Amino acid sequence: MTPTSSSGKRASGNPATQAQLNQTAKQQREAQKQQKLAEYQRQLEKRRRSKILWWVVGSTAALAVVALVAASIIFTPRPVSIPRGDGNGSGVEGVQTYTNTATHVEGDVTYPQTPPTGGDHNAMWLNCGVYSEPVPNVNAVHSLEHGAVWITYDPAVVDQSQVDALRSQLPSTYTILSPYPGIPSPIVVSAWNAQLTVDKADDPRIGEFLRAYWRSTSAPEPNAACTGALDAPGKQS
16 A cells, blocks of 8 residues: 555655655646646736727727717808898899888788788798798798898709808898799899899808898897798708
């Protein structure tokens, strides 16, 4: 029978053999130690790579969010800001002025100008904004009474790029943009008792007209609302 040591390990009565057994056990312990150390280092390296990956992913996501926010700021059209007009467009070349009544009536009205620049109209005004379809004269005229500017275009001759160019010039409120088939010019800009005809959306007189008549203090009801009433078909914004 092979003797065992007090620790329960295998022992040998031969000193040389016992020394060899002790050396083998030591080597096994060292090998186990090295295996554990190697496994620990692998786990550390795995966690390090995971942290780097998440850092890269997080940084990329953060940069993407910053880029989107920056792009939205840079490329989103800023609202046009102009001062309130005084109703004096005498310095705008080509402006025609008229005298119109301002009575609320029922039914349709025949207007002396096309598009109309005033006159009797429906008791409900048209909500200001951009329309893709023609809007009712009797409601749009009421908006003019409140100081709005109405920009109309003939859809047969004005393409979408021109419409977009018109839209980019408008303040966010107290303007109406709508198609109007058969008008006497490709683009007609109207306010209460005033009108301008132009051929192109980049005509600088459009801006001059807006500065003279937008929310004009000379309109019959210059402080009345341009929202909260009628949305005609084709309302976009």
